[in-house]
Amino acid sequence: MRRRQFCRNTFAASFAAAFPLLTACERSQPETIAEATAPADTGIAAISLDGANIELEKAAVNELGAELNGTLMLAGHPKYDETRKIWNGMHDKRPALIAQCANPQDVQAAVTFARQQELLLAVRGGGHSWPGKSVCDGGMMLDLSQMYRVNVDTDAQIAHAQGGAWLNHLDSATLPHGLVTTGGVVSHTGIGGFTLGGGFGRLNRKYGLAVDNLVSAQIVTADGKLRTISAEEEPDLFWAIRGGGGNFGVVTRFDYQLHPFNREVLSGMIMWPVDQASEVLHFYADWHAGLSDELYVGPIMVTLPDGGGSFVGMEVVYNGDPAVGEAEMAPLRAIGTPADDGIKMQDYMVMQTQEDASFGHGVRSYIKNGMVQSFTRELADAVIETFVPDPRLAFFTHTAGGATTRVGELDTAFPHRNAETMIMVGGGWIDPADDEWAMSTARAWFAELQPFTGGYYDNIHYDREQAAGNYGPAQPRLEQIKGVYDPGNLFRLNNNIIPA
Ligand SMILES: Cc1cc2nc3c(=O)[nH]c(=O)nc-3n(C[C@H](O)[C@H](O)[C@H](O)COP(=O)(O)OP(=O)(O)OC[C@H]3O[C@@H](n4cnc5c(N)ncnc54)[C@H](O)[C@@H]3O)c2cc1C
Structure with missing residues (x-):
């Protein structure tokens, strides 16, 4: 007994x-942008896209800080250590800058800065990357944790979710309306990486993967442009993000098909x-x-x-x-x-x-x-x-x-x-x-x-030893689309697709 x-x-x-x-390891998601950006008083030592040591000019860094509605954090900022941590405790990395974005315009500014400075860039959605791809040493962490709001259009049965939302933000917004879409099994997982990689969950046998429920998205590509994409608008890019991971830009909004659900x-x-x-x-x-x-x-x-x-x-x-x-x-x-x-x-x-x-x-x-x-x-x-x-x-x-x-x-x-x-x-x-x-x-x-x-x-998956060939016949098209939208491979901290 x-x-x-x-x-x-x-x-x-x-x-x-x-x-x-x-x-004992639970952590709550930060709720508000509490701390103002502190200005840099010297140049900032950083790591470039190809791994070289570089120095960012303080004027450029301060300009970015002033442009953001969110917060630019440097080491020493009161929220820097909390924000750089991701889910897997195996990865203790220290970015030169954390751009905590409040809206798509912030994402455009941060992406443009990283591209112009040729700065290593990590994009953090929910921070659940097993191999730690959403944080980096010496580069920029573009943090979406404050962009977690979800709006439900009950007539159209579509959920519009910001790119840094967690699965529980999505479920909590849709379930009260008797609607649902496929979500994963741990609710503090980010919808960002989850959806861009496929998205398995307990309802996928009935409704398909998260990518199968994605009807459109807003994405900031490497050129800094905010694009709305779907099967009708920029269909190649929309095809590529449904499985191709974070290779093609920063998704600021995911639009999911919902299903009536008891x-x-x-x-x-x-x-x-x-x-x-x-x-x-x-x-x-x-x-x-x-x-x-x-x-x-x-x-x-x-x-x-x-x-x-x-x-x-x-x-x-x-x-x-x-x-x-x-x-x-x-x-x-x-x-x-x-x-x-x-x-x-x-x-x-x-x-x-x-x-x-x-x-x-x-x-x-x-x-x-x-x-x-x-x-x-x-x-x-x-x-x-x-x-x-x-x-x-x-x-x-x-x-x-x-x-x-x-x-x-x-x-x-x-x-x-x-x-x-x-x-x-x-x-x-x-x-x-x-x-x-x-x-x-x-x-x-x-x-x-x-x-x-x-x-x-x-x-x-933690290791990447099998990466070549894992996309099967989709690989050539992914490389071609990567070549169009990210020819400089700015978005490389992911299951990287080399631009054609
Ligand atoms: C505890 C746990 C449970 C899980 N359960 C499931 C499950 O049930 N089903 C399932 O399919 N998977 C599951 N996963 C795997 C999960 O889908 C991946 O870890 C996914 O990458 C998590 O997304 P994230 O946004 O939290 O990750 P992050 O670490 O923030 O990002 C992962 C990758 O996605 C990119 N990325 C994230 N958000 C964006 C964005 N908005 N735009 C562009 N790129 C972005 C990042 O740059 C990075 O390359 C689980 C993982 C964990 C740790």
């Missing part, structure tokens, strides 16, 4: 089981002790292919801290009539003897925020992933055989399929339309002394699973 209660408490936040050490959803996590992993994952391998678009089921394998044991789990969300959902998921719930079955009717926002604390800001984290066409019994066996029973590491999945696979391979720049599932190996820890063990163990673990994969999802 005590064991069952323990599990219930621990699994209440579902993926809390997977990143159990990290609940926010009470049958959802939750089922967990089984690890000795039932073979029965559970084999069942999943045989069962998942025929599931409806309404049903999202994602397998995980995790270990609780303090000797709490290892578990195989399924995260389940049914986006539709609960009675139909009950029937469809019944075979899964009948498998083995679960340690806990937490599936119940609950507010979608509970699901969308339940992992926030577990993936708290400041955690040290590493992750690798690969796209798989089918979660087979052979893959299940490999996952079980290679499983590392340590609370610092876990096996996760994002389930795709459904609407995500019905979009043509070259309709957007997102390259992995034939994948049913994304598999991930990674984790989080606090102590820097764990870095080497955790990273080398995760790499070795993933190497055993990699033969089952084809390409990877750039947004959930």
